[in-house]
Amino acid sequence: MGLSKTERKLRIRRRIRKVSFGTEARPRLSVFRSNKEIYAQLIDDDKGVTLAAASSRDKDVDAKGSKSEVATNVGKAIAEKALKLGFEAVAFDRGGNLYHGRIKSLAEGAREAGLKF
Template identity: 60%
Template structure:
Protein backbone atom coordinates (compact mmCIF):
# COMPACT_ATOMS: atom_id res chain seq x y z
CA UNK A 1 0.00 0.00 0.00
CA UNK A 2 1.32 3.42 -0.94
CA UNK A 3 2.27 5.91 1.74
CA UNK A 4 0.37 9.14 2.12
CA UNK A 5 2.28 12.41 1.74
CA UNK A 6 2.25 12.91 5.50
CA UNK A 7 3.52 9.40 6.30
CA UNK A 8 6.27 9.76 3.69
CA UNK A 9 7.39 13.09 5.17
CA UNK A 10 7.41 11.65 8.70
CA UNK A 11 9.62 8.75 7.59
CA UNK A 12 12.04 11.08 5.82
CA UNK A 13 12.11 13.38 8.88
CA UNK A 14 13.01 10.49 11.20
CA UNK A 15 15.70 9.30 8.79
CA UNK A 16 17.25 12.79 8.72
CA UNK A 17 17.02 13.23 12.52
CA UNK A 18 19.04 10.04 13.08
CA UNK A 19 21.93 11.64 11.19
CA UNK A 20 22.00 15.23 12.45
CA UNK A 21 21.97 16.67 15.95
CA UNK A 22 22.44 20.30 16.92
CA UNK A 23 24.67 21.70 19.65
CA UNK A 24 24.86 25.12 21.29
CA UNK A 25 27.68 26.15 18.91
CA UNK A 26 26.17 24.62 15.76
CA UNK A 27 22.40 24.30 16.29
CA UNK A 28 19.95 22.47 14.08
CA UNK A 29 17.86 24.80 11.92
CA UNK A 30 14.48 23.06 11.78
CA UNK A 31 11.86 24.13 9.22
CA UNK A 32 8.11 23.51 9.44
CA UNK A 33 5.82 24.46 6.59
CA UNK A 34 2.04 24.70 6.84
CA UNK A 35 -0.40 25.66 4.11
CA UNK A 36 -0.38 29.33 5.14
CA UNK A 37 2.79 29.92 7.17
CA UNK A 38 6.41 28.84 7.60
CA UNK A 39 8.26 28.41 10.90
CA UNK A 40 11.96 27.94 11.67
CA UNK A 41 13.81 27.20 14.92
CA UNK A 42 17.45 26.96 15.96
CA UNK A 43 17.59 23.97 18.30
CA UNK A 44 20.29 22.71 20.67
CA UNK A 45 19.47 18.98 20.75
CA UNK A 46 21.98 18.14 23.48
CA UNK A 47 20.16 20.32 26.03
CA UNK A 48 16.74 20.17 24.38
CA UNK A 49 16.51 23.96 24.07
CA UNK A 50 15.27 26.24 21.31
CA UNK A 51 17.85 29.01 20.92
CA UNK A 52 15.91 31.22 18.49
CA UNK A 53 12.81 31.05 16.35
CA UNK A 54 11.03 32.98 13.63
CA UNK A 55 7.82 32.53 11.72
CA UNK A 56 5.61 34.28 9.24
CA UNK A 57 3.12 34.80 12.10
CA UNK A 58 5.52 37.04 14.07
CA UNK A 59 4.06 40.48 14.65
CA UNK A 60 5.64 43.22 12.57
CA UNK A 61 7.58 40.83 10.34
CA UNK A 62 5.09 40.53 7.48
CA UNK A 63 3.32 43.68 6.36
CA UNK A 64 0.70 43.68 3.64
CA UNK A 65 -0.29 40.91 1.26
CA UNK A 66 2.54 38.89 -0.28
CA UNK A 67 3.04 35.42 -1.64
CA UNK A 68 4.33 32.52 0.45
CA UNK A 69 7.81 32.47 -1.12
CA UNK A 70 8.34 36.13 -0.24
CA UNK A 71 7.21 35.40 3.33
CA UNK A 72 9.69 32.51 3.53
CA UNK A 73 12.53 34.80 2.41
CA UNK A 74 11.66 37.36 5.10
CA UNK A 75 11.55 34.62 7.76
CA UNK A 76 14.97 33.33 6.59
CA UNK A 77 16.43 36.82 6.89
CA UNK A 78 14.88 37.21 10.35
CA UNK A 79 16.29 33.93 11.71
CA UNK A 80 19.76 34.81 10.40
CA UNK A 81 19.64 38.16 12.20
CA UNK A 82 18.51 36.49 15.44
CA UNK A 83 21.34 33.95 15.09
CA UNK A 84 23.88 36.74 14.67
CA UNK A 85 22.71 38.42 17.89
CA UNK A 86 23.34 35.11 19.70
CA UNK A 87 26.79 34.71 18.06
CA UNK A 88 25.72 31.71 15.97
CA UNK A 89 27.53 31.63 12.63
CA UNK A 90 26.82 28.14 11.30
CA UNK A 91 23.90 25.73 11.58
CA UNK A 92 22.84 22.25 10.46
CA UNK A 93 19.91 22.60 8.06
CA UNK A 94 16.98 20.26 8.79
CA UNK A 95 14.45 20.57 5.98
CA UNK A 96 11.92 18.57 7.99
CA UNK A 97 11.23 15.97 5.32
CA UNK A 98 10.18 18.60 2.77
CA UNK A 99 11.80 18.81 -0.65
CA UNK A 100 14.55 21.42 -0.93
CA UNK A 101 12.44 23.47 -3.31
CA UNK A 102 10.10 26.44 -3.26
CA UNK A 103 9.52 27.99 0.17
CA UNK A 104 12.13 25.84 1.94
CA UNK A 105 14.77 26.84 -0.61
CA UNK A 106 13.81 30.53 -0.43
CA UNK A 107 14.14 30.48 3.37
CA UNK A 108 17.54 28.77 3.19
CA UNK A 109 18.87 31.12 0.50
CA UNK A 110 17.75 34.21 2.43
CA UNK A 111 19.44 32.94 5.60
CA UNK A 112 22.65 32.23 3.65
CA UNK A 113 22.60 35.70 2.08
CA UNK A 114 22.46 37.20 5.58
CA UNK A 115 25.66 35.35 6.52
CA UNK A 116 24.45 32.12 8.12
CA UNK A 117 26.63 29.17 7.06
CA UNK A 118 25.29 25.69 6.26
Protein backbone atom coordinates in the same frame (compact mmCIF):
# COMPACT_ATOMS: atom_id res chain seq x y z
CA MET B 1 0.11 -0.43 -1.54
CA GLY B 2 2.51 2.49 -1.25
CA LEU B 3 3.02 4.89 1.59
CA SER B 4 0.60 7.71 2.22
CA LYS B 5 1.81 11.29 1.97
CA THR B 6 2.13 11.72 5.75
CA GLU B 7 3.88 8.37 6.25
CA ARG B 8 6.40 9.24 3.54
CA LYS B 9 7.07 12.63 5.13
CA LEU B 10 7.55 11.04 8.57
CA ARG B 11 10.00 8.50 7.13
CA ILE B 12 12.02 11.28 5.49
CA ARG B 13 11.91 13.35 8.71
CA ARG B 14 13.31 10.45 10.75
CA ARG B 15 16.07 9.87 8.21
CA ILE B 16 17.07 13.55 8.30
CA ARG B 17 17.07 13.65 12.12
CA LYS B 18 19.59 10.78 12.26
CA VAL B 19 22.11 13.05 10.57
CA SER B 20 21.07 16.58 11.56
CA PHE B 21 21.88 17.25 15.21
CA GLY B 22 22.20 20.61 16.94
CA THR B 23 24.87 21.35 19.51
CA GLU B 24 25.72 24.34 21.66
CA ALA B 25 28.28 25.53 19.11
CA ARG B 26 26.23 24.68 15.99
CA PRO B 27 22.45 24.60 16.58
CA ARG B 28 19.91 22.91 14.33
CA LEU B 29 17.77 25.18 12.13
CA SER B 30 14.43 23.37 12.09
CA VAL B 31 11.78 24.40 9.57
CA PHE B 32 8.06 23.67 9.76
CA ARG B 33 5.79 24.54 6.85
CA SER B 34 2.01 24.57 7.00
CA ASN B 35 -0.32 25.51 4.16
CA LYS B 36 -0.43 29.18 5.22
CA GLU B 37 2.52 29.85 7.52
CA ILE B 38 6.21 28.94 7.87
CA TYR B 39 8.18 28.62 11.10
CA ALA B 40 11.91 28.34 11.85
CA GLN B 41 13.66 27.50 15.14
CA LEU B 42 17.24 27.29 16.33
CA ILE B 43 17.49 24.25 18.61
CA ASP B 44 20.24 22.97 20.89
CA ASP B 45 19.55 19.21 20.94
CA ASP B 46 22.09 18.53 23.71
CA LYS B 47 20.05 20.56 26.20
CA GLY B 48 16.70 20.24 24.42
CA VAL B 49 16.24 24.01 24.29
CA THR B 50 14.95 26.36 21.61
CA LEU B 51 17.42 29.24 21.31
CA ALA B 52 15.53 31.47 18.88
CA ALA B 53 12.47 31.33 16.67
CA ALA B 54 10.95 33.25 13.78
CA SER B 55 7.76 32.76 11.84
CA SER B 56 5.55 34.40 9.28
CA ARG B 57 3.19 35.30 12.13
CA ASP B 58 5.75 37.50 13.91
CA LYS B 59 5.10 41.22 13.86
CA ASP B 60 8.72 42.06 12.95
CA VAL B 61 8.61 39.86 9.82
CA ASP B 62 7.20 41.42 6.66
CA ALA B 63 4.33 39.05 5.76
CA LYS B 64 3.29 40.81 2.57
CA GLY B 65 3.79 39.30 -0.86
CA SER B 66 3.86 35.72 -2.06
CA LYS B 67 4.47 32.78 0.27
CA SER B 68 8.02 32.40 -1.09
CA GLU B 69 8.80 36.06 -0.40
CA VAL B 70 7.48 35.69 3.16
CA ALA B 71 9.64 32.57 3.62
CA THR B 72 12.69 34.56 2.49
CA ASN B 73 11.88 37.23 5.08
CA VAL B 74 11.54 34.57 7.80
CA GLY B 75 14.94 33.17 6.78
CA LYS B 76 16.50 36.61 7.08
CA ALA B 77 14.85 37.14 10.48
CA ILE B 78 16.09 33.84 11.93
CA ALA B 79 19.58 34.51 10.55
CA GLU B 80 19.68 37.93 12.22
CA LYS B 81 18.65 36.36 15.53
CA ALA B 82 21.27 33.62 15.14
CA LEU B 83 24.04 36.10 14.38
CA LYS B 84 22.95 38.23 17.33
CA LEU B 85 23.33 35.15 19.57
CA GLY B 86 26.78 34.50 18.09
CA PHE B 87 26.04 31.56 15.76
CA GLU B 88 27.46 31.69 12.24
CA ALA B 89 26.89 28.05 11.23
CA VAL B 90 23.84 25.85 11.72
CA ALA B 91 22.68 22.35 10.78
CA PHE B 92 19.72 22.65 8.40
CA ASP B 93 16.70 20.42 9.14
CA ARG B 94 14.08 20.73 6.40
CA GLY B 95 11.59 18.68 8.41
CA GLY B 96 10.74 16.07 5.79
CA ASN B 97 9.90 18.66 3.15
CA LEU B 98 11.56 18.73 -0.24
CA TYR B 99 14.27 21.37 -0.73
CA HIS B 100 12.09 23.32 -3.11
CA GLY B 101 9.75 26.29 -3.06
CA ARG B 102 9.27 27.92 0.36
CA ILE B 103 11.89 25.74 2.09
CA LYS B 104 14.48 26.75 -0.49
CA SER B 105 13.43 30.42 -0.20
CA LEU B 106 13.86 30.33 3.58
CA ALA B 107 17.31 28.74 3.25
CA GLU B 108 18.43 31.28 0.65
CA GLY B 109 17.15 34.16 2.80
CA ALA B 110 19.14 32.84 5.76
CA ARG B 111 22.25 32.49 3.61
CA GLU B 112 21.84 36.05 2.27
CA ALA B 113 21.75 37.36 5.84
CA GLY B 114 25.06 35.62 6.64
CA LEU B 115 24.19 32.18 8.03
CA LYS B 116 26.26 29.19 6.86
CA PHE B 117 25.01 25.63 6.46
